[in-house]
Amino acid sequence: MPTKGNRGFALTTPILLFFNYSSPRSRALSQQLRFLEMRIAVEGCMHGDLDNVYATILHLQEVENVKIDLLLCCGDFQAVRNEKDLESLHVLPKYRNMNSFWKYYSGEKVAPVPTVFIGGNHEASNYLWELYYGGWVAPHIYFLGFAGVIKFGNIRIGGLSGIYKNYDYHLGHYEKLPYNHKDICSVYHVREYDVHKLMQVEEPIDIFLSHDWPRGITDHGNLANLLRQKHFFEKEIKEGTLGSEPAAVLLDKLRPSYWFSAHLHCKFAALVQHGDDGPVTKFLALDKCLPRRKFLQVYLPTLLPSNYRLSSTTNLGLL
Ligand SMILES: [Mn+2]
Numbered sequence: 001m002p003t004k005g006n007r008g009f010a011l012t013t014p015i016l017l018f019f020n021y022s023s024p025r026s027r028a029l030s031q032q033l034r035f036l037e038m039r040i041a042v043e044g045c046m047h048g049d050l051d052n053v054y055a056t057i058l059h060l061q062e063v064e065n066v067k068i069d070l071l072l073c074c075g076d077f078q079a080v081r082n083e084k085d086l087e088s089l090h091v092l093p094k095y096r097n098m099n100s101f102w103k104y105y106s107g108e109k110v111a112p113v114p115t116v117f118i119g120g121n122h123e124a125s126n127y128l129w130e131l132y133y134g135g136w137v138a139p140h141i142y143f144l145g146f147a148g149v150i151k152f153g154n155i156r157i158g159g160l161s162g163i164y165k166n167y168d169y170h171l172g173h174y175e176k177l178p179y180n181h182k183d184i185c186s187v188y189h190v191r192e193y194d195v196h197k198l199m200q201v202e203e204p205i206d207i208f209l210s211h212d213w214p215r216g217i218t219d220h221g222n223l224a225n226l227l228r229q230k231h232f233f234e235k236e237i238k239e240g241t242l243g244s245e246p247a248a249v250l251l252d253k254l255r256p257s258y259w260f261s262a263h264l265h266c267k268f269a270a271l272v273q274h275g276d277d278g279p280v281t282k283f284l285a286l287d288k289c290l291p292r293r294k295f296l297q298v299y300l301p302t303l304l305p306s307n308y309r310l311s312s313t314t315n316l317g318l319l
Helices: 025-033 050-064 083-088 101-106 125-130 181-186 192-199 223-229 231-239 245-254
Strands: 035-043 070-073 115-117 135-138 141-143 147-152 155-160 207-210 258-261 268-273 280-285 296-305 310-314
Touching (some): 050 296, 101 135, 192 245, 223 231
Antiparallel strands (some): 135 141, 147 155
């Protein structure tokens, strides 16, 4: 049954999630001795609304008597520290407001749960560019970088920031501050350089985040139901242009256990079987944080080591 969240937000039904490790059985057994339960919340687009997302998580913890250990956000985070940052945010003037990230940056508030996010197409791009390889944007809030992999406890989380536009894909990161209007639009476009780095990853990835959906993912879920909600996707789906082409290539290469996306502002689930007898990727896209929208999914319990902390980043050069 759906659970009513704080302020009328609709939470989707918690489901069970267990990670499948392909490591040798002996290693798995020794790991299990150190494992504890872990609960992961996944959110679609943040749009700077940290206050409401965290309030929803705190409410959920209270009514369900659980503790959420990690929040993943799939982009459009809007880590706006001050009014100057708004000049690098690609949104219509009427949407240019500070929202609530600045409170967590300034120390007025502290994120109640460790938060990991990727970038989307509405970001304080000047700030994210400072953390190209990933880094803490505020206490307990970690940006995964333009392309990155981190280890949170025993879970390897990869991510690709931005959205795909074929006309900028083969360019470098040429944008320089202060961004002109064209720079503001292109700075968040996915570049081949970053995808190429992720394509070199050989160790298993448990969770991967991309802002736009991997192209073709709609073939692996309930398409009719999706089109009932978003009939205007039909043309792009038929033409094979909906979503990110490089994300689809990465999905095929990395074959993570879970892949989470956002951007299209609806919930959509899919199962991708890799090869005839290969692993399965569970895909889930979520909405943005608005009342009665499916923007949050909680997975529990997950087996993880007891010392789970966002201990270190693994820059791609060190993988
Ligand atoms: Mn978006």
